[in-house]
Amino acid sequence: MSASRILIRSRADFKAHRAASCASSEALRALSSYTASTSASQASDSTGLSDANSPDSKPTNFCSAVNDALHIALEQNPRALCFGEDVGFGGVFRCTVGLFDRFGRDRVFNTPLSEQGIVGFGIGAAAMGATPVAEIQFADYIFPAFDQIVNEAAKYRYRSGGDFSCGGLTVRAPYGAVGHGGHYHSQSPEAFFTHVPGIKVVVPSGPKEAKGLLLASIADPDPVVFFEAKMLYRTVVEDVPTGSYTIPLGQARIARSGGDMTLVGWGQQVAVLERAAAMVHEEDGIECEIIDLRTLLPWDRDTVEASVSKTGRLLVSHEAPVTSGFGAEIVAAISRRCFLRLEAPPVRVCGYDTPFPLVFEPLYVPSAQRVADAIRDSCRF
Numbered sequence: 001m002s003a004s005r006i007l008i009r010s011r012a013d014f015k016a017h018r019a020a021s022c023a024s025s026e027a028l029r030a031l032s033s034y035t036a037s038t039s040a041s042q043a044s045d046s047t048g049l050s051d052a053n054s055p056d057s058k059p060t061n062f063c064s065a066v067n068d069a070l071h072i073a074l075e076q077n078p079r080a081l082c083f084g085e086d087v088g089f090g091g092v093f094r095c096t097v098g099l100f101d102r103f104g105r106d107r108v109f110n111t112p113l114s115e116q117g118i119v120g121f122g123i124g125a126a127a128m129g130a131t132p133v134a135e136i137q138f139a140d141y142i143f144p145a146f147d148q149i150v151n152e153a154a155k156y157r158y159r160s161g162g163d164f165s166c167g168g169l170t171v172r173a174p175y176g177a178v179g180h181g182g183h184y185h186s187q188s189p190e191a192f193f194t195h196v197p198g199i200k201v202v203v204p205s206g207p208k209e210a211k212g213l214l215l216a217s218i219a220d221p222d223p224v225v226f227f228e229a230k231m232l233y234r235t236v237v238e239d240v241p242t243g244s245y246t247i248p249l250g251q252a253r254i255a256r257s258g259g260d261m262t263l264v265g266w267g268q269q270v271a272v273l274e275r276a277a278a279m280v281h282e283e284d285g286i287e288c289e290i291i292d293l294r295t296l297l298p299w300d301r302d303t304v305e306a307s308v309s310k311t312g313r314l315l316v317s318h319e320a321p322v323t324s325g326f327g328a329e330i331v332a333a334i335s336r337r338c339f340l341r342l343e344a345p346p347v348r349v350c351g352y353d354t355p356f357p358l359v360f361e362p363l364y365v366p367s368a369q370r371v372a373d374a375i376r377d378s379c380r381f
Contacts, residue, residue, distance in 0.1 A: 084135030154198030212247030258287035312343035
């Protein structure tokens with residue numbers, strides 16, 4: 001169901017929704033004059049972002065971290081745009097709250113319910129020099145835009161010999177289990193996009209990661225598909241720097257050090273790996289090293305290889321189905337690089353090869369217990 005049917009509860013909400021919806025057509029007319037008015041100094045630096053970490057921080061949840069990053073991006077880069085279904089009054093998950101009021105309808109606006117149109121507009125805006133941040137309401141609905149992303153955005157610079165680019169495009173999409181989403185609101189489609197040269201795929205695991213990686217994605221010269229675990233939006237709070245900062249794309253993070261087994265995950269699954277690692281440490285004395293991959297395309301092979309060379313064991317976990325999931329790519333690459341140093345066959349703990357169920361979601365999603373059992377089996381091999 002469209003968020004517009006869910007969220008419009010009052011006449012005031014309806015008026016705000018209608019006013020914001022008119023902005024998409026106005027933005028098309030405004031875009032040429034908007035980019036032309038940008039100064040030469042701004043044109044030489046399309047990001048407007050600082051890499052300096054702020055010494056100040058405050059407790060922030062995942063949703064607010066995304067919102068903060070969008071505020072910073074639009075404030076510091078006058079060519080940045082934010083648009084999508086219901087974005088004008090906060091979006092179904094409220095990640096864009098306050099943007100319309102602060103930056104106006106020329107820069108923050110609702111779109112028709114057309115994912116192909118949303119991404120197509122973003123490609124055109126980026127090609128004209130804007131820095132568009134397009135929101136797909138649920139990652140499950142990104143498939144109508146698949147052709148635009150893989151055949152247009154990913155190939156735009158290559159097919160023009162570098163004469164044209166839509167590298168300023170970032171596509172945000174909430175993904176993964178939410179507790180009651182079923183097969184149309186809980187999918188994890190990241191592996192589809194890791195097969196496509198020309199784009200980057202980013203999946204943060206917490207609020208601090210979300211803010212820094214989103215700002216880095218918006219600043220990146222390549223199109224980025226940015227997946228946000230919607231279960232994390234309000235379930236995780238951590239200290240997040242209040243200022244502008246970026247986390248480099250393509251660099252993994254060691255979330256926990258250990259010498260017995262390497263666990264690799266991304267997004268929401270990193271927390272599951274941390275719980276599993278705590279279980280086997282307390283009950284079996286097994287020390288696991290956890291790697292938060294952060295970026296799937298390109299992924300940090302060197303960090304994973306160094307860890308597996310130390311531990312001799314590898315487990316990869318993700319919510320997407322096991323067959324052709326991105327875990328298979330990691331296992332294949334590390335098996336080749338670390339073959340003579342492996343103490344046990346690499347393991348994948350993933351979703352099952354079935355449509356995402358509703359009432360059986362707890363059985364489908366890889367749990368800490370499933371991961372812990374796989375760790376013990378590997379260590380006994």
